[in-house]
Amino acid sequence: MRRALAARAGVSEKKAGAFLSAVQTQLVEALKNDKQLKINGLGTFKLQAVAPRKSVNVTTGEEILIEGYNKLAFTPEAGVKELIEKGDRTPATEEREAVDPLRKLGAQAEEIVDLLGDLGQRPTEEKKAPKAKAPKAPKAPKAPKKKAQEAAAPEPVAAPEPVVAPEPVKEPEPVVAPEPVVIPEPVHEPEPEIIVQKPKQEKKHHFVRDVLICVVILLLLLFVGYFFLRQQLSGIIDSFIQPAQTEQVEQAPAASPAEPAAETAAEEAGSPQEQLTDESLEASGELDENRYPELITIEPMHEASRLAWMSKRYYGSKIYWPYLYDANRDILVNPSRITVGTPIRVPKLSKLQLDTTNAQTAARLEQLRIEAEEACRK
Amino acid sequence: MLTKEFIGLVTEASGLSKKETEQLLTTMNAIVRENLVAGKAIQLQGLGALEVKERKARTIVHPRTGERTVVPSKNQLVFRPVANIKDEIKKI
Numbered sequence: 001m002r003r004a005l006a007a008r009a010g011v012s013e014k015k016a017g018a019f020l021s022a023v024q025t026q027l028v029e030a031l032k033n034d035k036q037l038k039i040n041g042l043g044t045f046k047l048q049a050v051a052p053r054k055s056v057n058v059t060t061g062e063e064i065l066i067e068g069y070n071k072l073a074f075t076p077e078a079g080v081k082e083l084i085e086k087g088d089r090t091p092a093t094e095e096r097e098a099v100d101p102l103r104k105l106g107a108q109a110e111e112i113v114d115l116l117g118d119l120g121q122r123p124t125e126e127k128k129a130p131k132a133k134a135p136k137a138p139k140a141p142k143a144p145k146k147k148a149q150e151a152a153a154p155e156p157v158a159a160p161e162p163v164v165a166p167e168p169v170k171e172p173e174p175v176v177a178p179e180p181v182v183i184p185e186p187v188h189e190p191e192p193e194i195i196v197q198k199p200k201q202e203k204k205h206h207f208v209r210d211v212l213i214c215v216v217i218l219l220l221l222l223f224v225g226y227f228f229l230r231q232q233l234s235g236i237i238d239s240f241i242q243p244a245q246t247e248q249v250e251q252a253p254a255a256s257p258a259e260p261a262a263e264t265a266a267e268e269a270g271s272p273q274e275q276l277t278d279e280s281l282e283a284s285g286e287l288d289e290n291r292y293p294e295l296i297t298i299e300p301m302h303e304a305s306r307l308a309w310m311s312k313r314y315y316g317s318k319i320y321w322p323y324l325y326d327a328n329r330d331i332l333v334n335p336s337r338i339t340v341g342t343p344i345r346v347p348k349l350s351k352l353q354l355d356t357t358n359a360q361t362a363a364r365l366e367q368l369r370i371e372a373e374e375a376c377r378k
Numbered sequence: 379m380l381t382k383e384f385i386g387l388v389t390e391a392s393g394l395s396k397k398e399t400e401q402l403l404t405t406m407n408a409i410v411r412e413n414l415v416a417g418k419a420i421q422l423q424g425l426g427a428l429e430v431k432e433r434k435a436r437t438i439v440h441p442r443t444g445e446r447t448v449v450p451s452k453n454q455l456v457f458r459p460v461a462n463i464k465d466e467i468k469k470i
Contacts, residue, residue, distance in 0.1 A: 011398065015398065019392050019398075022388045024424040024425050028467070034379040036379060039381050040407075086453075
């Protein structure tokens with residue numbers, strides 16, 4: 001080393017020796033200071049701490065604490081590492097790389113099938129085989145024993161041999177190798193191949209079937225859930241509508257005798273409003289004058305309700321909601337936004353007012369509706 | 379620590395000029411590299427040995443798909459420090 005260095009650098013051996021010893025001592029110093037030393041063009045020396053750990057004395061069973069220590073690790077520079085990994089590949093190894101550069105074994109198996117087909121047509125080549133048979137024969141039976149999938153392995157297994165001894169004598173072997181692997185037992189080889197491929201196909205089928213079953217089950221569940229929900233929903237809606245209708249029947253007679261006080265109060269509140277509206281809507285004549293003489297009830301607005309719902313409940317149809325707006329004009333600024341709890345006066349409507357076939361009533365309703373909608377926009 | 383600082387340290391310790399140490403270091407690196415790439419082991423006096431070891435080709439199995447692939451063999455660098463350096467460094 002020292003000589004080579006001196007010769008290469010053109011320096012005396014003495015100097016080279018001094019340099020080397022200096023490198024040695026300084027490397028340790030540098031590591032002591034920094035725990036790391038990077039040398040361009042070579043790599044990095046690094047201290048790696050090994051944590052203390054517990055262990056057991058094998059003979060006595062006592063616990064011992066193995067103290068932590070440092071060890072010196074060297075990682076080569078990226079470029080250097082690559083060069084080393086490639087190393088001095090002999091032509092034999094290069095060829096092997098070309099044969100199987102991380103290729104899937106399935107593809108190799110297919111190749112073997114092709115080769116077999118070719119060999120079946122050319123029986124003369126089989127005579128060449130016996131030479132290579134001797135080294136390969138013991139390996140061929142081993143492969144199927146391990147696992148069927150490894151059947152195609154003999155190629156990579158056989159190839160590493162030339163790597164150890166990069167002598168030109170052994171090189172020819174791998175060249176012949178790919179063929180003899182197939183030739184020795186043309187009768188036996190096909191079996192492992194079929195075994196190689198079968199499990200894969202079966203797996204795929206299984207997978208597809210599983211997915212289909214899952215999808216079908218999911219669809220069924222969805223349908224069942226949908227029907228169940230629909231049934232429940234329709235039940236809820238029915239139960240909501242039916243009591244509403246009964247209420248309407250019950251409350252109509254019940255309210256008038258039960259709450260005379262409320263009625264009078266409401267009438268008192270209602271009358272000035274009527275006057276106001278009268279002034280503004282004189283044109284509607286007869287209908288306006290005795291518009292809302294009586295009240296069925298005063299109902300506080302509850303959540304998710306609206307005038308149309310109330311109209312349906314008390315008068316049997318949604319179309320009469322503008323009357324409700326009209327009767328509560330003083331409270332309702334915007335009929336589409338009513339705060340919960342607002343007391344809504346529900347007036348008793350005359351037959352004329354409920355008769356939508358009457359042109360006057362229809363016009364009145366339409367007018368009220370337009371007014372309400374205008375109020376909405378404000 | 380980086381190469382420059384290390385060169386400074388070595389020049390002081392060896393009594394050579396800075397240029398000389400730089401030159402010597404690069405040639406040393408070149409020699410080491412050449413030897414390693416050629417697959418030869420090299421002894422760094424009083425430091426340790428750098429060797430190249432072959433990692434054999436092996437088959438790996440993908441845990442999910444069960445796919446089998448061949449990892450080709452490669453060479454790997456191994457550094458074995460000399461015993462006294464090992465001991466010296468243990469205590470740091």
